[in-house]
Amino acid sequence: MKAMLFAAGLGTRLRPLTNDRPKALVKVHGKTLLQHAVEHLKSFGIIDIVINIHHFGEKVLKELEVHQNFGCCISISDERAALLETGGGLLKAKAHFEEEEAVVIYNVDVLSNINLSTMLRHHQQHEALATLATRNRESSRYLLFNEQQELCGWTNTKTKAIRHVRPAQKIQSYAFSGIHIIHPSLLDLMTQKGKFSIIETYLNLADKHKIIAYPHNQDYWFDVGKPERLRAALEFLD
Numbered sequence: 001m002k003a004m005l006f007a008a009g010l011g012t013r014l015r016p017l018t019n020d021r022p023k024a025l026v027k028v029h030g031k032t033l034l035q036h037a038v039e040h041l042k043s044f045g046i047i048d049i050v051i052n053i054h055h056f057g058e059k060v061l062k063e064l065e066v067h068q069n070f071g072c073c074i075s076i077s078d079e080r081a082a083l084l085e086t087g088g089g090l091l092k093a094k095a096h097f098e099e100e101e102a103v104v105i106y107n108v109d110v111l112s113n114i115n116l117s118t119m120l121r122h123h124q125q126h127e128a129l130a131t132l133a134t135r136n137r138e139s140s141r142y143l144l145f146n147e148q149q150e151l152c153g154w155t156n157t158k159t160k161a162i163r164h165v166r167p168a169q170k171i172q173s174y175a176f177s178g179i180h181i182i183h184p185s186l187l188d189l190m191t192q193k194g195k196f197s198i199i200e201t202y203l204n205l206a207d208k209h210k211i212i213a214y215p216h217n218q219d220y221w222f223d224v225g226k227p228e229r230l231r232a233a234l235e236f237l238d
Contacts, residue, residue, distance in 0.1 A: 134174035
């Protein structure tokens with residue numbers, strides 16, 4: 001199994017820490033977020049990793065060189081010419097994943113002890129096109145799932161926007177964790193081009209394909225894309 005690590009973001013919410021470095025190179029307890037993510041993937045035997053770069057991309061390349069790719073086989077998807085977001089970034093890297101049975105997608109600004117082997121079994125047992133790690137936590141945006149834990153919509157609690165894509169008698173709302181597993185056939189079903197969100201792809205496909213939740217409330221999880229969340233993670237992991 002291969003992985004894609006999204007490390008191309010501008011990290012604007014972490015300024016001034018990201019004024020001279022990409023978000024991926026912000027450190028938590030002496031290790032960059034990049035190293036934390038790669039080592040977590042590696043702990044589950046995932047050593048073939050594609051990393052996308054944009055903001056201070058050359059510094060990510062240097063970090064990988066200095067650490068000899070952390071003992072992994074790492075490929076680079078270069079988005080320095082144009083940042084493509086999660087959907088466009090995954091589509092750009094399509095050629096790396098065509099012969100795989102499953103691909104783990106992981107945001108570099110996520111710190112978690114989620115068990116990726118258990119998540120993969122869940123994904124395979126349900127024969128899902130995509131499996132999305134989710135949590136019961138406060139958020140302004142929620143993914144909506146039916147009784148079978150199949151994606152059926154999305155909502156933004158601030159704007160009151162809501163989108164239903166599959167009928168459901170009982171809706172469960174979960175926040176997305178920025179960790180997902182896909183079957184590579186999903187890449188052939190993408191119709192959008194350029195810069196777009198993978199969530200939009202999931203919503204477009206959910207009425208005809210199995211896109212399911214993987215709740216992992218038992219794990220610790222931090223999105224460290226904001227200073228206050230970074231501080232919370234530092235305190236928790238201290």
